[in-house]
Amino acid sequence: MTRPGTSGKSGPTMHHVAAAAGVSQATVSLVLNDVGGARVSEETRRRVHQAAKELGYRTNAHAKVLREGVAEMIGFVGDHVATAPFAGKIIEGAQARAWEAGMLLLTVNTGGDRGLEAASLEAMLSHKVAGVVYASMYHRKVDVPDVLGELPAVVLNAQDRSGAFASIAPSEVLGGYTATRTLIRAGHRRIGFINIGAVEDGLPAVVGRLEGYRKALAEAGIAYDGGLHLAGDGDEAGGYRRTLELMAGDRPPTAIFCGNDRTAWGA
Structure with missing residues (x-):
């Protein structure tokens, strides 16, 4: 079923909207394309939008791109x-x-x-x-x-x-600092860190989170212990393996900062 005043093939046009709203086609174009500086009253804008809605008119996106x-x-x-x-x-x-x-x-x-x-x-x-x-x-x-x-x-x-x-991009240093600082405030002094890769690879997340970890330790007067910092793989299996290594030491950590969620799941 076609709408009154349309051909039923291409749908309603600006001409149909103009006729329904009782304005010129140029005015319809100004209103529907939201042309800045156009001197069109609010009442006219309302009539144009109402007519377009009732007729089911859609702006031609392709034509607008060309224009x-x-x-x-x-x-x-x-x-x-x-x-x-x-x-x-x-x-x-x-x-x-x-x-x-x-x-x-x-x-x-x-x-x-x-x-x-x-x-x-x-x-x-x-x-x-x-x-x-x-x-x-x-x-x-x-x-x-x-x-x-x-x-x-x-x-x-x-x-x-x-x-x-x-x-x-994320502030990796702040992330590592905040996580470590949270554990320090909870009373931990031996804090393990399972990173998500090797520092030598230069991945921003790996380097930045280690920097934040060391910064939080230094501020709390805790010496950095390289034995508590292990390079993980960023996945569950790596988190599991590295946690076993940390806990098998003579002085295991009382808390572990994991470089990402999957590492934490494994841990």
Whole structure:
């Protein structure tokens, strides 16, 4: 069944909305496209929006892209973000913020496949996205594709190695400091630390959390004991093995700071 005044093929047009609201098509365009500085009364705006709602009119997003050169979409490209139980919250946050700005989030999970990543970015640019969020499952230094220099882009949960793009990442030092300080305030002096990798690898989370751990110990007057700091694997099995090693020593720790949740589960 078609709506009154429409063809039933392409749906209602601005012409139909203008006729229903008793205004010109130009006025409908100004109102529905929210053109700044347009001298249109609030009563006229109300009539136009009401007519559009009753007729079921939808703005032509493709035409708007052609006119303005940018789509009301934000691209989101991640390696394993969509499949990680905790990192999925990153997508939820990005989606909520995009929606607040009246935009949709176009998401691609690449699984670390560089070919898929390149293809997805080219597709997003061809769809004229307003910007791109380039995300990582865990905090590390990344080489951002040069093509992202063509539009606004931000690196999330990682650091751009070149420094050309704005990067938003956790404060690893503060995290390690806060966790260790919490255990110290609970009365512990021998605090083990199972990291999520080897310091030599240079992973920001590994280096930063160790720095925070040592800083909290130093402030409390506790000497750093290298025997209480072990390089884990960031998973449950590693947390289990390293905990057994710590507890088998002559002076086992009374508390353990684990570098991530999975390590803590194993511990």
